[in-house]
Amino acid sequence: MSAVTERYTLMPFRFSPFPGNRMLVVNEVGEFIFLDRETFERLVSYDLDPGSGVFLDLKGKHFVTDTAVTPVIELLATKYRTKREFLKGFTGLHMVVVTLRCNQRCHYCHASSQPADQQRWDMTPETAINVVHKIMGSPSELIKIEFQGGEPLLNFEVVKTIVREAKRLNRKKKKSLYFVICTNLTLIDASILAYCKKEGITLSSSLDGPKEIHDLHRVMRTGEGSYDRFMENLKHARSILGHDGVNPLMTATEEGLSHFKEIIDEYAALRFQGIFLRHVNPYGYAQSDEHRQSFAYPMEDFVEAYKKALLYIIELNLAGTPLVEGYACILLSRILTPFATGFVDLQSPTGAGINGVIYDFNGDVYPCDEARMLAKMGDRRFYLGNVNRDSYLDIFTSPVLQELIEVSCVETLPGCHSCPLQPYCGSDPVRNYAIQGNLVGHRPTSDFCMKHKAIIEFLLELIDQDAPGVMDVFWSWITNRTLAEVRGEAPCTN
Amino acid sequence: MDAKVKRKPGGFEVILSKALYEKEAVFAATYALSGLCRNRVEPAQAGYVKVTLEFLDSCTDTDRAEVENKFMNELIDQQLRLDLEKRYGAIRRLIVQQAFAPLDNLKAEVKRIVGRD
Amino acid sequence: MYELSGTASAITRPFMGVISTKTSAWSNGKPLVFLAGFPDNLRRLPFRPWGRRNLAACIVPAASQFTPPPKIPCILDVPQDHCADLGDGDVVLIEPDGRIMVVYKAGSPYNSILATNRCNSLCVMCPQPPTGDPDDLYENNLQLISLLDPKETEQLGITGGEPTLLGEDLITLVQTCRQKLPNTLLTLLTNGRRLKDLEFARALVKAGYPNLLIETPLFADNDTEHDAIMGAKGSFYETLQGLHNLALLGQPVGLRTILHALTIKRLTQYAAFVYQNLPFVFQVAFMGMETRGLASKNLAQLWVDPYDYQDQLAHAVLYLARRLVPVSIYNHQLCLLPRELWPFARKSITDWKQSYPPTCDTCSQREACGGVFGTGEKHSAFLHPIS
Numbered sequence: 001m002s003a004v005t006e007r008y009t010l011m012p013f014r015f016s017p018f019p020g021n022r023m024l025v026v027n028e029v030g031e032f033i034f035l036d037r038e039t040f041e042r043l044v045s046y047d048l049d050p051g052s053g054v055f056l057d058l059k060g061k062h063f064v065t066d067t068a069v070t071p072v073i074e075l076l077a078t079k080y081r082t083k084r085e086f087l088k089g090f091t092g093l094h095m096v097v098v099t100l101r102c103n104q105r106c107h108y109c110h111a112s113s114q115p116a117d118q119q120r121w122d123m124t125p126e127t128a129i130n131v132v133h134k135i136m137g138s139p140s141e142l143i144k145i146e147f148q149g150g151e152p153l154l155n156f157e158v159v160k161t162i163v164r165e166a167k168r169l170n171r172k173k174k175k176s177l178y179f180v181i182c183t184n185l186t187l188i189d190a191s192i193l194a195y196c197k198k199e200g201i202t203l204s205s206s207l208d209g210p211k212e213i214h215d216l217h218r219v220m221r222t223g224e225g226s227y228d229r230f231m232e233n234l235k236h237a238r239s240i241l242g243h244d245g246v247n248p249l250m251t252a253t254e255e256g257l258s259h260f261k262e263i264i265d266e267y268a269a270l271r272f273q274g275i276f277l278r279h280v281n282p283y284g285y286a287q288s289d290e291h292r293q294s295f296a297y298p299m300e301d302f303v304e305a306y307k308k309a310l311l312y313i314i315e316l317n318l319a320g321t322p323l324v325e326g327y328a329c330i331l332l333s334r335i336l337t338p339f340a341t342g343f344v345d346l347q348s349p350t351g352a353g354i355n356g357v358i359y360d361f362n363g364d365v366y367p368c369d370e371a372r373m374l375a376k377m378g379d380r381r382f383y384l385g386n387v388n389r390d391s392y393l394d395i396f397t398s399p400v401l402q403e404l405i406e407v408s409c410v411e412t413l414p415g416c417h418s419c420p421l422q423p424y425c426g427s428d429p430v431r432n433y434a435i436q437g438n439l440v441g442h443r444p445t446s447d448f449c450m451k452h453k454a455i456i457e458f459l460l461e462l463i464d465q466d467a468p469g470v471m472d473v474f475w476s477w478i479t480n481r482t483l484a485e486v487r488g489e490a491p492c493t494n
Numbered sequence: 495m496d497a498k499v500k501r502k503p504g505g506f507e508v509i510l511s512k513a514l515y516e517k518e519a520v521f522a523a524t525y526a527l528s529g530l531c532r533n534r535v536e537p538a539q540a541g542y543v544k545v546t547l548e549f550l551d552s553c554t555d556t557d558r559a560e561v562e563n564k565f566m567n568e569l570i571d572q573q574l575r576l577d578l579e580k581r582y583g584a585i586r587r588l589i590v591q592q593a594f595a596p597l598d599n600l601k602a603e604v605k606r607i608v609g610r611d
Numbered sequence: 612m613y614e615l616s617g618t619a620s621a622i623t624r625p626f627m628g629v630i631s632t633k634t635s636a637w638s639n640g641k642p643l644v645f646l647a648g649f650p651d652n653l654r655r656l657p658f659r660p661w662g663r664r665n666l667a668a669c670i671v672p673a674a675s676q677f678t679p680p681p682k683i684p685c686i687l688d689v690p691q692d693h694c695a696d697l698g699d700g701d702v703v704l705i706e707p708d709g710r711i712m713v714v715y716k717a718g719s720p721y722n723s724i725l726a727t728n729r730c731n732s733l734c735v736m737c738p739q740p741p742t743g744d745p746d747d748l749y750e751n752n753l754q755l756i757s758l759l760d761p762k763e764t765e766q767l768g769i770t771g772g773e774p775t776l777l778g779e780d781l782i783t784l785v786q787t788c789r790q791k792l793p794n795t796l797l798t799l800l801t802n803g804r805r806l807k808d809l810e811f812a813r814a815l816v817k818a819g820y821p822n823l824l825i826e827t828p829l830f831a832d833n834d835t836e837h838d839a840i841m842g843a844k845g846s847f848y849e850t851l852q853g854l855h856n857l858a859l860l861g862q863p864v865g866l867r868t869i870l871h872a873l874t875i876k877r878l879t880q881y882a883a884f885v886y887q888n889l890p891f892v893f894q895v896a897f898m899g900m901e902t903r904g905l906a907s908k909n910l911a912q913l914w915v916d917p918y919d920y921q922d923q924l925a926h927a928v929l930y931l932a933r934r935l936v937p938v939s940i941y942n943h944q945l946c947l948l949p950r951e952l953w954p955f956a957r958k959s960i961t962d963w964k965q966s967y968p969p970t971c972d973t974c975s976q977r978e979a980c981g982g983v984f985g986t987g988e989k990h991s992a993f994l995h996p997i998s
Contacts, residue, residue: 009608010578012586016571028589031887044578050835056877060832060884067834070604070611071848073585075888077592078855084593337934338887414525418575444529475933486933488951 006046008055008066011076014420015040019461029079030334030423031061034464083423085340086347086355089140091396093344093356095369096131096162097148098123099155100361104184104226106206107217107291108251108280113150116221122155127363130387132165134365136173137392144178146204148358153187163199180204184218185246186226188233193240203237205230207248207270209263213256217294234270244273251280254294257301260309267323268316274324275313277306279451281370282435299447303454310458317473322482329477331459334424337478344368346426346452350408353384353401363387365395367404370430382430404429407439415443421456497569499562505531505548506562509538510569519573520545526568530557584608613696613716613963617670617689619709621682627714627751628667629758630701641758642667644705646697647677668705670694686711702758704751714755721961723768724752726781730773732802733842734828736869736906736913738986741772749780756787759795766796775805775815785818796822803827803864804846806853816862825857825864826896830874832884840873851888858891865894867941871906871913875920878927886934895931897924898959899942902987910989917947918993925949945980946995960984970994 011027018024023040026032035043035054042048043064048055050066058064065072100121102113114121123131135143145166147159163179170177179201188203196203207230208214215225237246248267250256256263260277267275279302280295313325330343344351353367363386366372371382382404385395408427410416416427428448432441443449462470476486484490498509510520524533524545531547538544547565549558584607588600597603605611628644644667668684671677672694679685686709697703700717715722727748730741759767767788774781788797797819806812816823827850831837834847841847857864866885868874874881878897885895899917900906906913917924928938929951940952941959948956958981966985971977974996983990 009585009610010582012582012589013578014575017567028586044574053877056833056835057880059835060877060880061887068611068845068848069585069608070601071851073589073592073600073604074855075851076589077596079888080589081593338890414522418522418572442528444526472933479933479935488929488932488954 007050008046008048008064009069010044010064011062011072013063014418014422016420018457020464024420024460025063026420026423027062028076028423029083029338032335032420032460033058033061033063079338082338083340086342086351089138089142091138091353091355091357092140092142092342093144093146094135094138095146095148095356095358096123096128097150097359097361097372098128098152098158098162099150101154102150102184103154103186103221104151105219105221107219108253108295116151116154121150121361123158123361123363125158125161127361127388128158128161129165130363131359132162132169134359134387134392134395136166136169136175138396140175142176142178144180147179147181147183149182150361151184151187152181153183153192156192160195163201167199178202184226184230185233185237186220186229188237190236190240193237196245197240202244203241203246205234205246205248206251207266208250208253209256209259210266213253213259213263216255217253217291243271247274248272249276249278251278252302252305253280254297257297257305260305261312264309264313264316264323268321272323274326274329276326277309278327299450303451306455307458314470314473317476317483318469322476324477327455328459328474331424331456332474333478335456335459335463336474343426345428348408348410348422348426349405350427350429352404352408352428352430353396354405357384357396359387363389365390367401368430370428370434374430374434381433404439413440413443415446415449419453421453424456425452497566499566501562505546508545508547508565510543510545512541512543515543515569515573516576517543519569519576522572522575523565523569526572527561527565530561530564613713614710615689615693615696615713616708616710617673617686619705619707620679620685620687622668622684622686622705622707622709625704625706625747625751626667626684627702627704627754627758630670630697630699630703630717632699638665640665644703645669646694647671647679648675648691648694670697670711700760700763702755714751715759716962717760717763719962720766721768722764722766723770724755724784725771726752726769726774726784727772727776729776730771731776731804731843732773732846734869734905735840735842735873735909736871736900738901738904738906740904749777749784752784753787756784756791759792761792761794764792764795766798767792768798768800770800773802773804774799775801775803775811778805778811782814782818785815785823789819789822794822796824798824798826800826802841802846802850803853803857804843804849806856807849809856809859812853812856812862813860816857816860819862823862824893825862826867827854827864828867828869829854829885829889830868830881831877832880836873836877854889854892858889863893864891865896866892867896867898869898869900870915870917870920870924871900872915873913875915875923878923879930882927882930886931886936890934890936892936894937894939896939896941897928897943898940901942901984902989903984907988914989916991916993917943918991921947921949925952928952928955942981942984944983944991944994945976946974946997947991947993957981968994970996972996 013025013027015023015025018034022034022036024032025035039054055064062072062076100114101116101118103116105113135145145162152159159181166177179199181201182204185205206218208218211227214227218226220226234246250263264275282295310325310328313323316323330341333341342355344356347355356368358366358369358372360366360372365384365387366375366382367384374381375383382400384398384400408429410422410425410427413427416422429439431448433439436442472483472486476483482490496511496514500507520535520543524535527533527547530553531549534546536544588603588607591597592600601611628642630646631643632646643665647669666683669679670689671679671685671687672691673688686705698717701713702715704712704714728742728744785797788795829850830840837847838844854864868881885892902910931938938955940956943956945953945956960981964984964986965982967977967982976997
C-alpha cells in the first residue's frame with residue numbers, strides 16, 4: 001500500500017503504447033508526456049534518478065513526487081475541479097423543436113420531417129410558454145436556446161413567442177441569453193432577418209459542400225436541390241446580420257468523403273469562420289434502404305478522410321485563410337489547456353440531459369436528439385416528461401436521467417477506464433443503446449470509440465511532431481486570434 | 495511458465511499462470527480483443543487459466559497476424575495497470591474527493607493512506 | 612536607495628521631510644526641507660512663509676552663499692552635483708551624521724516603501740541580502756506615507772526583504788496607503804509563503820482592494836529546483852498555496868523569475884507549469900539578474916551571458932504569449948534580445964540604478980532601452996549599439 005521505502009511516489013496516470021515505440025502517459029487532468037519504453041519501465045520500477053531532467057519533467061506535470069504528496073493532491077484537485085466546470089451550471093443548451101414540418105426532405109434527416117402544410121405538427125403557443133418556463137428554471141448562468149425542427153421558420157410565430165417570453169423572464173433572472181435558429185435558409189425573407197437582427201439572433205445552417213455534393217442529399221420536398229436558394233439567401237442574411245451572422249455545419253456522406261478538399265474550399269471561398277467535419281448520424285431516414293449506401297460507410301473511411309482534411313485546413317491557415325476546424329479545436333482545448341470545454345456530444349458524464357436537452361413540438365422532453373428519434377420509432381425509453389404536465393424537478397431529476405449519468409462516467413466504463421485519452425473523451429449511452437443494444441456499450445466494436453481514439457491520437461501526433469507553424473495554427477483556433485496575433489507580429493485586439 | 499501460446503486453426507489458446515496474471519487483467523485483455531475474436535476464459539490445470547480466442551469473420555488477415563501479439567501486450571499492460579492502481583488508486587480517490595468535498599485535514603488523510611504527506 | 616551627505620548642524624535625531632525649493636510653498640502641515648540654491652541669489656530665508664514647526668531643515672549646497680535661519684537643523688556643504696538630483700516633492704530621511712536618504716523621488720515610477728530588511732528565504736542570487744531592521748523603520752514608513760502627495764503619487768511599491776514578516780503591521784501599512792493615497796497603485800513584492808494562511812491573505816487583499824497588485828517570484832516547475840534557488844525547503848509549495856489563495860480571493864497577482872544558470876535550462880517547462888497551474892496570473896516577468904550581493908558572491912555558479920540564452924528565453928516567452936499569458940522582460944538590454952522579443956521588454960531598472968556604458972552612445976534604441984544595472988558587477992560581453 002505505501003511506497004514509503006521507494007525513492008518517489010507515483011501519482012495517478014494512465015498509459016498506452018504510442019507510435020515511435022513510446023508510451024503515452026496522461027495524468028488525471030489531461031497533462032501528457034511521451035516516454036520512450038525504457039524510461040517508462042524505469043519510471044514504474046522506481047528506478048529514475050530524482051535529480052535527472054526527465055524526473056523533473058515528470059514532477060512538473062505531477063506524475064511523480066519525491067518530496068511532498070499533499071500539496072500535489074491539492075493542485076490536482078483544483079485542476080480536476082476546473083476541468084469539470086461544465087457541470088457547474090447544469091443545463092445550458094436547450095434545443096426546441098418548434099415544428100416537425102419542413103419544406104425539405106434531406107436523405108439523412110433524422111428529424112423525420114413532415115409535409116409543410118400539416119400544422120398539427122407545430123408546437124402550440126401554450127406549450128411554448130411552458131417550454132420557456134422549464135428552460136429558465138435551469139440554474140445555468142448561460143442559456144442558449146436553439147430553435148430546431150423540421151424547419152423552424154415554418155412556425156415563426158412560436159419562435160417569436162419563445163424569444164419574447166424568455167427575455168421577459170430574464171429581466172428578473174439576468175442570465176446570459178443566446179438564441180440560434182437552425183434553418184435550411186430557403187425560407188428566409190427580409191422581415192425574418194430584420195427580426196433576427198433586432199433580437200440578436202444568429203442563424204445556423206447546413207452546407208454539405210459545393211453544389212454537386214450539397215444537392216445530392218439536401219433536397220426540397222419536390223425533389224430538386226436546395227443549393228441555389230441557400231446561396232442566394234446566405235448573401236441576403238449576411239448583408240443584414242453581418243458576415244458571421246450565419247454559421248453552417250456540414251454532414252459527411254459517402255460521396256463527400258472523397259471530396260473533402262472541395263467542401264473545405266467551398267467554405268473557405270465563402271469566408272466562413274469555421275467548418276465542423278461531422279460524421280453522419282445513423283438514425284432516421286439515413287437507415288432507409290434507398291440511401292443506406294451513402295450513409296453506412298465505415299468509420300475508418302471517415303477517419304482517413306478527416307485526417308487528410310485537417311492537414312489541408314492547416315495548410316490553408318498557414319497560407320492565409322483562417323478557417324477553424326471546430327471538432328479539432330474542442331479536442332485541442334482539452335489536450336492543451338487546463339480549462340473545461342462544454343461540448344455536449346463528447347462528455348463524461350454524458351452531456352445528454354445535464355448540459356443539453358431537447359423539447360419536442362408537443363412538449364415532450366428528451367436528453368438528446370437521438371433519444372427523441374428513438375421515441376419516434378416507438379422506443380420511449382429516454383422520455384423524461386412533458387412540459388405541460390410535469391414539473392422542472394420531475395423532468396430534470398428523472399430516474400431516466402440519473403441512470404444515464406451513472407452509466408456514462410468514462411472512469412468506470414469497460415474499455416474506457418484505463419484509456420489514457422479519458423480526460424479528452426466522453427460517452428454517449430443513448431447512442432450505445434441505439435446501435436449496440438445497451439447503455440454501457442461495447443468499446444472494441446464501437447465506432448464512436450474508434451473515431452475519437454483515432455482523431456485524438458492523430459492530434460497528439462501532430463502536437464508531438466510540431467511541424468513548422470502547426471502549433472501556431474492550433475493556438476490561433478484555441479484563443480480565437482489571427483495567426484499574426486499568436487505569433488506576436490500584430491497587437492492583440494482580443 | 496507464465497504464458498504458453500498454442501496456435502489453432504482459426505485462433506489460438508493461451509495458458510496463463512494465475513500467480514502472474516490476475517483475473518481482472520486477464521478479463522480486461524480479453525475484453526480488449528473482443529472486437530476481433532470470440533473469447534472464452536476457463537480454468538486450466540491448478541494455478542492456471544486458459545483463454546481461447548477464435549477469430550471473428552470480420553477479422554482481416556492483417557488483423558489475424560497481429561492478434562496474438564496484441565493480446566499478449568494488452569495482458570502485460572493490463573497487469574501493470576492493476577499493479578499501479580494498487581499503488582495510486584487511493585490517491586486518485588483522494589484527488590476526486592478533495593476536488594468536490596474538500597477534507598478538513600487532507601494532510602492527515604494522505605499520511606494515513608500513502609504513508610507520507 | 613539614493614543617498615547624499617554633508618555636514619550636519621543642530622541635528623540630534625533622524626527625521627523626515629519633503630524637499631521644497633520654493634519659499635512660497637504651502638506645507639499642508641508637512642515638515643519641509645528647504646533646498647537652498649534655487650534661486651541662487653537668495654542668501655537668507657525669509658522666515659515668514661513657514662512657521663518654525665513646518666520648516667524641518669535646510670540643505671545647503673557647497674559654496675552656496677545661503678545663510679540658514681538660526682537653530683534650524685541643517686546639512687551643509689553638500690556637493691553641488693548631488694543637490695541637483697533633489698527636487699520638489701522628494702521625501703528625505705536626514706540622519707544626525709549628515710546623511711540625506713532619498714526615500715521617495717517625486718515623479719519616478721520606481722518608488723518603494725522598504726517594509727523590512729528581514730527575509731524568510733535566502734535566494735542564491737539575492738542582490739540585497741537580509742539584515743536587521745532599524746528600530747523606527749515601521750514608524751518611518753507610516754510617516755513617509757503621510758508625507759506623500761496623493762495627487763502626485765501614481766504608484767508605490769512595497770518591498771523588502773519579505774514584507775509579510777510584518778504580519779498585522781503589513782496589513783496596517785497597506786490600509787494606511789489606501790486611506791492616505793486613495794488613487795495610488797500599490798505593488799507588493801512578496802514570496803507569498805505566508806499567504807498560504809488564507810485568513811492572512813484575505814485580510815491583506817481586503818486592505819489593499821482595489822488598488823493592490825502582488826508580484827511573487829517563482830523559479831521552477833518543481834520544488835527540487837525552486838527550493839534550492841530560494842534557499843528554503845518547502846517554499847515552492849507554500850508559495851503555490853499562497854498564489855492559489857490569492858486567486859480564490861480575486862487578487863491580481865503576477866510572477867517573476869530571474870534568469871541565470873539554474874533557471875535557464877528548463878525555462879519552457881517553467882512556462883508550461885505556469886500556464887497549467889497558475890493561468891490566472893496577470894503577467895510573467897522574466898528578469899535579468901542584478902549582479903550584486905549574493906548574485907555577485909555566487910557569480911561563478913550563476914552567470915550566463917544573456918546573449919547565450921536568447922533562444923531559451925524566446926521559446927519560453929512565445930510559449931506563454933501564444934497561450935494569452937501576458938509577458939514582460941525586465942532588466943534586459945535590447946541589443947541582447949531577438950527582435951521578436953522587443954515588444955515584451957520594459958524599462959524596468961530603477962532610475963537611480965540605470966546606467967548606459969559608453970558603447971550605448973551611438974545606439975539607435977538608447978531611448979527605448981532600459982540600460983544596464985549601474986550597481987551590477989558583471990555585464991554581457993556582447994553589448995553593442997544597434998544601428
